[in-house]
């Protein structure tokens with residue numbers, strides 16, 4: 001099978017090549033581009049491993065890796081990893097500095113799931129920098145899975161989380177510029193960074209995942225996407241594998257995206273094939289695919305990885321003990 005990726009060496013980490021992939025399909029016919037090809041990392045992948053969405057995944061993976069390389073759990077790794085992105089004020093699609101809804105409120109969605117199928121989530125949470133850690137508290141300290149809005153905020157404050165102004169000067173300025181036209185449309189692939197979804201497989205062979213976002217920029221007030229919805233933005237089944245999604249959350253919810261990816265793996269698809277079929281499902285269920293970017297990542301029990309998206313531009317960050325790299329996902333459509 002023909003490789004879709006061309007790898008470029010961009011540096012070294014501890015004597016090991018640090019690699020970046022660039023996209024892929026330029027030398028191929030559309031027919032070739034539709035042939036499923038398994039994910040091809042630049043080097044063989046070994047357990048433990050962490051994978052996450054978009055360029056910000058590299059820094060998040062570094063933090064997750066400190067847990068995994070010390071023999072820690074996948075659950076601790078994914079929480080620690082995505083907190084980095086949540087706390088980065090420069091990142092305008094997750095946590096602190098996230099772009100607000102159309103009324104100027106930064107509202108956050110997050111969920112987390114472990115190898116026992118325990119899960120916790122928060123939706124429409126305001127004023128808290130690290131919603132993923134609140135989601136973990138929901139999972140561990142309550143009989144519930146999902147807390148939303150004021151109740152989620154009250155719960156977070158009770159648990160000792162501090163109130164923070166999440167609207168940075170940069171995001172406020174972007175919102176004020178948007179207000180001049182106030183054209184309501186979901187914005188995706190903005191500056192090539194978006195929701196962070198992270199999946200990890202630890203030394204013990206256990207899987208966990210986390211997903212966190214400020215959602216669509218300038219969304220309707222009260223809108224919640226797929227990212228806090230278990231089975232949509234994230235799903236983990238320790239017998240099989242894990243998957244997470246990024247992109248237009250409505251499309252992911254309609255198709256139960258991440259749960260479908262895991263079920264497809266259960267029925268024998270590779271992670272790559274499962275992501276491709278979930279993308280095909282999204283395409284077949286939507287007549288109008290304008291701006292309908294969705295990307296999936298999957299990681300199976302053996303550490304095999306897959307990723308795929310509707311449109312070009314989605315990439316994932318991968319780290320194991322031998323290397324770290326960015327890989328451009330294959331896709332179905334040019335913009």
Ligand code: SD4
Pocket residue numbers: 188189194195213214215216224225226227245246247248249250
């Ligand atoms: C949402 N899925 O709120 C998120 C946004 C996202 O890449 O992932 N953007 O719909």
